[in-house]
Amino acid sequence: MSQRQITFEILRYDPETESEPRFQAYCVPCEEEWVVLDALNYIKDNLDGTLSYRWSCHMAVCGSCGMMINGEPMLSCKAFVRDFPNGGSIRVEPLTHFPIERDLVVVMDDFMDKLQAVKPYVIPKKKRTVEDGTYKQTPKQLHQYQQYSMCINCMLCYAACPQYALAPDFIGPAALALTHRYNLDSRDHGRPQRQEVVAAHEGVWECSFVGACSEVCPKDVDPAGAIQQMKIASTVDWYLEHLMPWRRK
Amino acid sequence: METIESDVVIVGAGGAGLRAAIALAEADPGLRVSLLSKVYPMRSHTCAAEGGAAGVAGADDSMDLHFNDTVGGGDWLCDQDAVDFFINEAPKELTRLDHWGCPWSRDKDGRVSVRPFGGMKIKRTWYAADKTGFHLLHTLFQTSLQFESIRRFDEVFTTDLLVVDGKVQGCCAVEMRSGEMKQFLAPAVILCTGGGGRIFPFTTNGAIKTGDGMALAYRAGVPLKDMEFVQYHPTGLPATGILLTEGCRGEGGVLRNKDGYRYLQDYGMGPETPLGETVLKTMELGPRDRLSQAFWHEQQKGNTVPTKWGDCVLLDMTHLGEKKIHERLPFVQELAHAYASVDIVKEAVPIRPVVHYMMGGIHTDINAATPLPGLFAAGECACVSINGANRLGSNSLTELLVFGKRAAESAAEYVRSAAPKTDRAAADQQASAAEARVRALFERTEGAETMTAIRNAMTHTMETGAGIYRDEAMLTDTVNTLADLRSRRSGIALRDKSKVFNTEFTQLLELDNMLDVAQAVAVSALARKESRGSHQRLDYVERNDDTYLKHSMAHYQGEDAPRIDYLDVVITKSRPGVRDYSGAKS
Amino acid sequence: MSRNPYVREVPRTTWYMRNRRYIRYMLREVTCVFIGLYAASLTVGLVRLAQGPGEWAVYVNGISSPSGLLFSLLALGFACYHSISWFNVTPKAMRIPRGDDFVPGPAIISAHYIIWGVVSLVFLLMMGVL
Numbered sequence: 024m025s026q027r028q029i030t031f032e033i034l035r036y037d038p039e040t041e042s043e044p045r046f047q048a049y050c051v052p053c054e055e056e057w058v059v060l061d062a063l064n065y066i067k068d069n070l071d072g073t074l075s076y077r078w079s080c081h082m083a084v085c086g087s088c089g090m091m092i093n094g095e096p097m098l099s100c101k102a103f104v105r106d107f108p109n110g111g112s113i114r115v116e117p118l119t120h121f122p123i124e125r126d127l128v129v130v131m132d133d134f135m136d137k138l139q140a141v142k143p144y145v146i147p148k149k150k151r152t153v154e155d156g157t158y159k160q161t162p163k164q165l166h167q168y169q170q171y172s173m174c175i176n177c178m179l180c181y182a183a184c185p186q187y188a189l190a191p192d193f194i195g196p197a198a199l200a201l202t203h204r205y206n207l208d209s210r211d212h213g214r215p216q217r218q219e220v221v222a223a224h225e226g227v228w229e230c231s232f233v234g235a236c237s238e239v240c241p242k243d244v245d246p247a248g249a250i251q252q253m254k255i256a257s258t259v260d261w262y263l264e265h266l267m268p269w270r271r272k
Numbered sequence: 273m274e275t276i277e278s279d280v281v282i283v284g285a286g287g288a289g290l291r292a293a294i295a296l297a298e299a300d301p302g303l304r305v306s307l308l309s310k311v312y313p314m315r316s317h318t319c320a321a322e323g324g325a326a327g328v329a330g331a332d333d334s335m336d337l338h339f340n341d342t343v344g345g346g347d348w349l350c351d352q353d354a355v356d357f358f359i360n361e362a363p364k365e366l367t368r369l370d371h372w373g374c375p376w377s378r379d380k381d382g383r384v385s386v387r388p389f390g391g392m393k394i395k396r397t398w399y400a401a402d403k404t405g406f407h408l409l410h411t412l413f414q415t416s417l418q419f420e421s422i423r424r425f426d427e428v429f430t431t432d433l434l435v436v437d438g439k440v441q442g443c444c445a446v447e448m449r450s451g452e453m454k455q456f457l458a459p460a461v462i463l464c465t466g467g468g469g470r471i472f473p474f475t476t477n478g479a480i481k482t483g484d485g486m487a488l489a490y491r492a493g494v495p496l497k498d499m500e501f502v503q504y505h506p507t508g509l510p511a512t513g514i515l516l517t518e519g520c521r522g523e524g525g526v527l528r529n530k531d532g533y534r535y536l537q538d539y540g541m542g543p544e545t546p547l548g549e550t551v552l553k554t555m556e557l558g559p560r561d562r563l564s565q566a567f568w569h570e571q572q573k574g575n576t577v578p579t580k581w582g583d584c585v586l587l588d589m590t591h592l593g594e595k596k597i598h599e600r601l602p603f604v605q606e607l608a609h610a611y612a613s614v615d616i617v618k619e620a621v622p623i624r625p626v627v628h629y630m631m632g633g634i635h636t637d638i639n640a641a642t643p644l645p646g647l648f649a650a651g652e653c654a655c656v657s658i659n660g661a662n663r664l665g666s667n668s669l670t671e672l673l674v675f676g677k678r679a680a681e682s683a684a685e686y687v688r689s690a691a692p693k694t695d696r697a698a699a700d701q702q703a704s705a706a707e708a709r710v711r712a713l714f715e716r717t718e719g720a721e722t723m724t725a726i727r728n729a730m731t732h733t734m735e736t737g738a739g740i741y742r743d744e745a746m747l748t749d750t751v752n753t754l755a756d757l758r759s760r761r762s763g764i765a766l767r768d769k770s771k772v773f774n775t776e777f778t779q780l781l782e783l784d785n786m787l788d789v790a791q792a793v794a795v796s797a798l799a800r801k802e803s804r805g806s807h808q809r810l811d812y813v814e815r816n817d818d819t820y821l822k823h824s825m826a827h828y829q830g831e832d833a834p835r836i837d838y839l840d841v842v843i844t845k846s847r848p849g850v851r852d853y854s855g856a857k858s
Numbered sequence: 859m860s861r862n863p864y865v866r867e868v869p870r871t872t873w874y875m876r877n878r879r880y881i882r883y884m885l886r887e888v889t890c891v892f893i894g895l896y897a898a899s900l901t902v903g904l905v906r907l908a909q910g911p912g913e914w915a916v917y918v919n920g921i922s923s924p925s926g927l928l929f930s931l932l933a934l935g936f937a938c939y940h941s942i943s944w945f946n947v948t949p950k951a952m953r954i955p956r957g958d959d960f961v962p963g964p965a966i967i968s969a970h971y972i973i974w975g976v977v978s979l980v981f982l983l984m985m986g987v988l
């Protein structure tokens with residue numbers, strides 16, 4: 024059987040007894056098909072039960088297990104050990120740009136607040152009842168927003184975004200992509216309400232288009248694209264409002 | 273200890289919990305709702321459901337047809353009044369999801385598409401590509417964010433129900449990031465904690481599915497119903513247990529043995545259908561229990577493909593073509609590529625049956641109420657029962673919507689009319705006792721027992737003794753092993769003494785829950801001396817309606833094995849008959 | 859209180875050294891400095907032209923000197939890098955519907971290169987270089 028001994032250097036932090044994080048190394052016999060999460064589970068079950076991390080589905084859809092793996096934000100359930108250089112160790116750290124609660128667990132409060140701030144729900148023109156039936160939405164209309172509805176809230180994009188690190192008030196990639204998702208949905212009429220957040224300084228204009236968010240996204244959501252499209256739309260809004268005031272409703 | 277008072281506490285923030293919270297907020301914004309979950313809501317396992325949600329949609333369909341498929345699929349163990357209610361509410365709930373933004377896949381004319389599914393006579397499965405559960409969960413979660421009356425408590429682990437004078441008064445939960453116990457006082461509690469597939473070694477279920485709510489209710493005196501019925505999904509990836517949706521077969525994928533032969537025709541599901549043409553309720557579109565059982569027989573005959581991760585058969589979708597696969601099954605393509613290194617456009621993927629769903633659960637009536645006043649349950653953790661002895665694919669996503677809402681309505685009604693005044697002193701006393709029990713876990717002295725060893729022994733004995741096929745000897749062995757493991761669990765000491773996000777501690781609580789649930793499964797299975805749906809006995813191969821057209825009820829007995837008694841099945845219009853998946857054109 | 863979340867400080871001045879994505883980004887941003895300098899040089903040239911033939915000759919001598927040529931070359935290099943890096947990300951900002959789908963990214967990028975080429979050609983023709 025193809026097994027590999029791999030050393031995992033894992034950032035540990037116990038807030039009750041330590042003042043700062045430290046690395047701890049574990050040697051794990053890895054199967055060829057393993058992902059980093061399997062190795063963490065091996066450590067937890069067999070080497071050190073005190074290691075804390077989040078995980079659940081093991082199929083890249085629950086979004087729990089985002090971590091920095093050799094410096095890259097990745098889902099540990101999708102980071103195959105075979106893809107890392109032979110003989111080298113694998114370094115695992117909690118998602119950067121977030122406070123460390125403990126070991127590989129980060130504090131998510133800021134992200135959750137931002138998610139809520141962008142009103143990520145359908146705001147209809149007129150309340151629809153069950154008797155009215157479903158909306159008509161053509162495959163083309165669905166396609167407009169579908170890509171931006173794939174976000175699993177894994178927060179890898181926030182860990183990749185240097186702007187979020189420097190300006191923590193920035194609403195950030197995932198939440199803005201979600202805003203765009205609802206703005207583009209033919210069932211929704213809430214864009215004016217979301218503009219307050221989007222067009223504000225902490226909204227799309229904080230983004231300097233590094234594009235790292237889209238590169239690390241495990242679901243090809245392309246938040247960078249969503250943000251640039253919203254910048255264009257906001258700019259058009261501004262010109263319409265100031266240069267053609269008669270068009271204002 | 274911090275005390276949070278509210279009108280309704282919901283434990284579990286997956287599909288059912290979120291649906292219940294929204295229903296409460298919509299019904300009465302004045303109701304204070306506390307929504308507790310051991311994970312952030314979007315991590316809940318609803319997100320892993322792929323195929324779709326069933327609800328009558330087309331002009332060619334009818335409520336009666338959905339009723340018959342469900343009741344027959346459940347081998348007549350469903351309560352037919354509940355099924356009636358369920359199928360009537362189903363399309364309404366799926367329509368609401370559309371209003372809330374669920375990205376249902378669409379036909380050219382803009383109407384919601386439906387796809388075929390196993391055991392369904394008509395196409396009635398609404399889907400959002402092959403990520404239906406994911407979209408459903410996120411739609412509900414995001415929709416819930418607009419209601420101020422819903423107060424979320426993320427990452428709190430519920431340890432105990434507070435029960436005073438035979439009535440629920442709330443619950444206790446440990447906030448994981450501080451390790452502090454909190455007391456949640458409320459006259460009504462809705463459990464929406466999902467199933468417990470993790471009692472088996474090889475499962476599509478995520479790590480969080482440890483039967484917590486089932487164990488909470490069970491220990492509080494509520495019986496667990498029909499626990500012996502555990503569904504194997506016929507198409508899981510080897511090694512990881514990752515599910516490849518039934519939509520694969522709905523779209524035309526076929527199952528082959530090692531010789532390339534479509535073996536299902538040998539197990540009463542033939543005649544063979546032409547490649548690329550699906551015939552509803554035939555061959556690959558038979559129900560999950562039959563398909564998983566057919567695998568077992570092929571394995572006995574030596575017709576399976578041996579792999580490093582056990583015997584497999586092949587799921588072949590190569591004839592569907594790249595375009596269709598990319599459009600309808602993109603997630604399956606991604607999963608097979610990542611986790612099995614197989615390009616499903618070009619080759620067949622090895623799969624095997626894998627534990628997927630528990631038909632059984634907390635005993636509730638048609639109103640989602642348990643026998644314990646103030647306690648309600650919905651979703652996989654509950655057993656109404658609409659799934660009987662075998663759930664049809666795509667009924668469970670709909671179930672968590674229909675009964676999540678129903679539980680909310682029942683709880684609201686109970687709070688308004690029948691709820692007792694809180695007995696604060698008694699509740700405080702129970703909460704303190706719960707906190708002391710939790711503290712005591714940290715003070716155990718280290719012995720020979722380890723969590724890993726006990727958990728592995730439990731999952732192993734469940735697979736060997738309570739798997740696809742069972743018999744008296746295997747089950748007796750499993751029941752004995754579980755009794756032994758339960759007696760040994762108090763010997764597990766915690767090495768992690770930290771209060772902050774101590775996952776060794778939560779794993780210990782989860783193991784406790786799983787052992788209780790596993791025992792209920794095994795003991796119920798041993799007591800049911802017949803074969804029905806997903807419960808197949810090698811020593812009692814026939815269905816026995818005279819004795820066992822009844823729900824098994826497992827009652828908690830502390831350290832002893834549960835006591836089993838039976839409850840009549842509600843039959844309104846469909847007398848037990850033959851489950852026919854032979855391509856009959858009735 | 860048992861909690862004590864640890865905040866990892868981000869280096870304010872050297873943050874972009876942390877990975878190659880950020881370096882690439884900074885390089886793209888830094889191109890504007892050279893493009894700006896070149897624009898300033900052109901403006902100076904216009905002023906000199908207005909001042910008379912003597913001043914203009916001095917300016918032309920300046921930009922034809924080895925250091926002037928080096929600067930022009932450097933500016934051209936950065937201008938190309940700037941254009942290429944921006945062209946490559948244009949599909950993100952531009953979603954052009956076509957049928958049920960969108961115009962694919964490579965087509966949008968190619969269109970930019972074609973327009974770039976045509977405009978350059980027209981300029982060179984107008985200036986009599988070709």
